[in-house]
Amino acid sequence: MxxxxxxxxxxxxxxxxxxxxxxxxxxxxxxxxxxxxxxxxxxxxxxxxxxxxxxxxxxxxxxxxxxxxxxxxxxxxxxxxxxxxxxxxGSEESKIETAPKPPTVIMMVGLQGAGKTTTTAKLANYLRKKKNRTPMLVAADIYRPAAIDQLNTLGKQLDMPVYSEGTDVSPVDIVKRGVEKAKEEHHDTVILDTAGRLHVDENLMDELKEMKASVNPDEILLVVDAMTGQDAVNVAEQFNELLEISGVVLTKLDGDTRGGAALSIRAVTEKPIKFAGMGEKIDQLEPFHPERMASRILGMGDVLSLIEKAQTNVDEEKAKELEAKLRNADLTFDDFLEQIDQVKSMGPLEDLLGMLPGANKMKGMKNMQVDDSQIGKVEAIVRSMTKQEKNEPKIINASRKRRIAKGSGTTVQDVNKLLKQFEDMKKMMKQMTSQMGGKAGKRKGKGGMQFPFMK
Amino acid sequence: MSFFKKLKDRVTNQTDSVTTKFKDGLQKTRDSFSEKMNTLAAKYRTVDEDFFEELEELLISADVGVNTVMELVDELREIAKLENVKNSADILPVISEKLTEKLDFTGDDSKLSMNADGMTVILFVGVNGVGKTTTIGKLAHHFKEQDKKVVLAAGDTFRAGAIEQLGVWGDRVGVDVIKQAEGSDPAAVMYDAIHAAKSRSADVLLCDTAGRLQNKVNLMKELEKVKRVIQREVPSAPHEVLLVLDATTGQNAMAQAKQFKEATDVSGIVLTKLDGTAKGGIVLAIRNELDIPVKFVGLGEKVDDLQPFDAEQFTYGLFQTLAEEK
Known part of the structure; x- marks a missing residue:
């Protein structure tokens, strides 16, 4: 990735x-x-x-x-x-408004296929988990076949109420009654999933305006596919002009798109990009950090994001330890195993690697893809080592290699490869951390450098 | 301009309804594009660097792709120099000729390849939200109109509501949908679907798959497996692997085409959502750089708004105003 x-x-x-x-x-x-x-x-x-x-x-x-x-x-x-x-x-991290009198109404709008329904569920999950809110979802997409089923299924997964009236009722009425229902049931937040529509479809854009007038949303979030090309400007301009959006959610940012649409949208609407969709799982919605993104563009890495991510998933002490190990390039195979476990709980590896400074400069890191199935193999090899071997990989000679291969159900070649990659990785850590320290130095990436779990 | 005349004559001889549909669907594209071309000619009477720079931007704004644009503009510079073209109006026809050249006019490979003796299996692939399921619904309608027996395979077992969505299309069009529970193995769904379709002596089997970003190794491997299973059950299948592309996508469409081609040997493209303001210029770049033909275009939300791609119609739509004015 x-x-x-x-x-x-x-x-x-x-x-x-x-x-x-x-x-x-x-x-x-x-x-x-x-x-x-x-x-x-x-x-x-x-x-x-x-x-x-x-x-x-x-x-x-x-x-x-x-x-x-x-x-x-x-x-x-x-x-x-x-x-x-x-x-x-833009220079600020954005938050979701809170209505002075609950419920806070959030309306999701955008083109077809941008990811509104998925984002609706992700946002609800985020607000409940991180902001202690009690969201209710409203299914107002009566046009796309089974869109309501989709939201219902997501609601079930999240154990969160979904208000729907089928496909024969006007979406304007649905959202109005949906918000009333949320008020009755004391939900502090209600998220409206609307149908995807073209920004030049006057009838459907009018429908959105009516919805806006009837429920008076606190947030109108434009959901935009990060892969959008030059047209992003037209879409954002039109939605903003007709609805006065309050922010943007950029989806599918876990792809390999360069995401220039983000810059364009900011420039023409001057509205903040509030969140970014980073994967297919329901918890893969993250606050969008424009200033960090800008520094990432220039290859200064995103150490802050990495640390924040580590904090939510790993306990802080372990994160510090990990960070120190990264800095000192002082890795043993035991640390390595532990890291695999922790890193696995932090989310996709490629996300983390992308945040490391200079990682995108290494040869072989370009178009980097991580193969999760390789991780199992690596684990098996490491677990077949003795304690001493894990601490001092240098002592692993030919006969030890044969034993390790046998024990892990792999081949001597596999073991050799891992040992080589492990050494390369240590070297790279050193390079990256010296860059972090501000010393310009020689920072040539080793040709074809590979992590053991990269394809 | 003989080029335009030839084009126009050939297009007007074709059925009007298709032309109208194309014209309507491409209205936005045509308006803005040819409008700009004319403005360009009016603004720059002489062919100079400013003219070429503006032309570059115009093509880039249509998502044609930086490489293709640079290549094209360099060729034009060369021609202008060699033939000593000074007047910008004189170079416009050369521009459109070059563009159509890049789209490849022969067009033989823009037809669907059907299995002459037996069931035709078509596999649909693409990233999330491009319109795979909708395209399958429309294409099922297209085949049904031709009195073909169609079966759909609900291979998107991942996204919530995807199976139901294909089910609705099945009811709407009146064709059978073979499905399993959400979360089941898509390859197993295909296996089932092929046998079910065979026993129903279907003519066409349309296979839906879950949207996936092309940089997810595991998901692309899953797709390879789906294709392998199809191949094992019907050795000549899939007869088409259609990559569904959203016309609003920018340069990433190229990466999509590359990666999906590598994994599943894509045989054609369905370009959807061409009825918005997106220019669909990426078609040129993909044809130029990867030589994958466009087979269908999605021009609207109605069931019959999917049309076979016709390079001449497409170009005519783009340059209609120009053609009529000349």
Whole structure:
């Protein structure tokens, strides 16, 4: 799995690398950089108008003015790009409004197939788990076959009430009675799942306006597929103009899309992206951190996200220990096993790896894919080692290898591969942590570096 | 412009209803695209760097894809230089000719390949939310109209409500749906469906699968397995593997096409949701870079709003205003 924005980061970094080596930025450099930035952003599906503005701002600021003594001109360009990117992405983490008089009404809108129904359930789960709210769901998609069944099934999975009236009633009436029902039953939050519709379908857009007028939502969230291309701007503009949305949920961000739509939507609506859908499971909805995303674009990694993630799933002490181990590259196979267990409970490995600084720069990490079935094999091999072997992998000689292979039901080649990869991984940890420490140094990724569980 | 005339003549000879449907569905595309082309010609009377830059942006805004656009614009630069074209109006026909060239006009591979002696099995693949189930419903209707016996296989056992959704389409169109419980093995559903369809002597079996992002290794392996099971039961099958693409998707559609092709040897594309403002320009890029033909386009929400792809119709729709003005 590749990480959203990874290729964008890579592209920018390549250009920056060229400039970084120089003591002085010439106008030709700025021009070349601007061209690279432009291409990268376009390839990432950022709307071409947004790209134009962005590149012009960077150019203006990069040439002349604001010269700082502490930075080389190359660093300064990077700083400018980072600042502009951060500014464009917005600078705040967003929250869900609370109505002064409950229930808080949240309306989900968007095109067909963006993921409204799934996001409705994910958001309800999130609000209950993290904010102690008691949501009720309302099934107002009467058009798509079995959309109500879908929400009902999700409601059952979550053990959460779903209000529905079938497909023969006007959605405007359904949401109105749904909100009344929520009030009667003392739910503090009610989430309305509406049908997907084209932003140019006047009748259906009017229907949304009527719904808005009748229930007066506290939040109107536009659900947008992160893979959307240039059209994202039209969609966001239209929904915002007609409904005045309060925020955006970006879905399918666990794909390998570069997600430039996020930048475009921010730029044209100036509404915050509040959440990101990061997987098919019901708990894979995360608050969207624009400032972290911007730093991720520039390859500075997302250590904060990693630590936060570790805190919710692993106890804090263990997380610190893990972090220290990562830093010191002081791994034994025992730690390794423990990490596999903990990491497994933290969610998909590729998510975590993507948050590590520099991970997207390593050769072989590009288009990285993690094969979960390999983890079992790795575990078996490690568990077939003696305590001493786990602590000092160096002592593993040919006959030990044969024994380990036999014990784990694998081959000597498998054992060799794991040992090699384990060493590579330790080296890489060292490289990454030295980068984190701010020392520029030589940071060449080893060619074809692989984690033991990568395909 | 002889090119446009030829195109127009050939298109007008075709059935009007299809043309109208195409025209309506592509209204948005055509309006904005050709409008911009004309504005471009008016704005830049001379062919210079500004003109090419604007052209680049126009094509990029249609999601054609950066590589394809750069390639195309470089070719045009070359032509303009060689033939000493100064007037922007003179280069417009060259632009459309180049575009249609890239779409590949031969069009032989844009027809569905059907099994001449026995049941035709079509497998549908794609990422989440592109419209696989809806497309199957529409295509079932399409085959039913041709008096074919159709059976549907509810292979999306993952997403909540997916089986019910296909069930509704089955009722609507009047065809049988073979299904198992949610969460069961999709390969097992296919096995069942093939035998059920055979015993009912069906002509066509349409196999739904769960949407999956192309970078999920395990899910792509599952899809490979589904295809293997189909192949084992009917050696010549699947006769088509159709990748369903959402026209609003940007550059990631290329990655989707690549990965799904690698896993399941995709034989064609269904481009859905072309009735919005999305330009569908990605068709060009995919044809150009991966040589996967588009077989159907989704032009609306109604059951008969799925149309066989016709490169000439498509191009005519894109350039209609231009064609009529010239």
């Amino acid at each position: 590749t990480i959203a924005f990874e290729s964008l980061a890579e592209r920018l970094q390549q250009t920056m690398q060229k400039i970084k080596g120089k003591g002085k930025v010439s106008e030709a450099d700025v021009k070349e950089m601007a061209r690279e930035v432009r291409l990268a952003l376009l390839e990432a599906d950022v709307n071409f108008k947004v790209v134009k503005q962005f590149v012009n701002r960077v150019k203006e600021r990069a040439v002349g003015q604001e010269v700082m003594k502490s930075l080389t001109p190359g660093q300064q360009v990077i700083k400018v790009v980072n600042e502009e990117l951060t500014a464009l992405m």
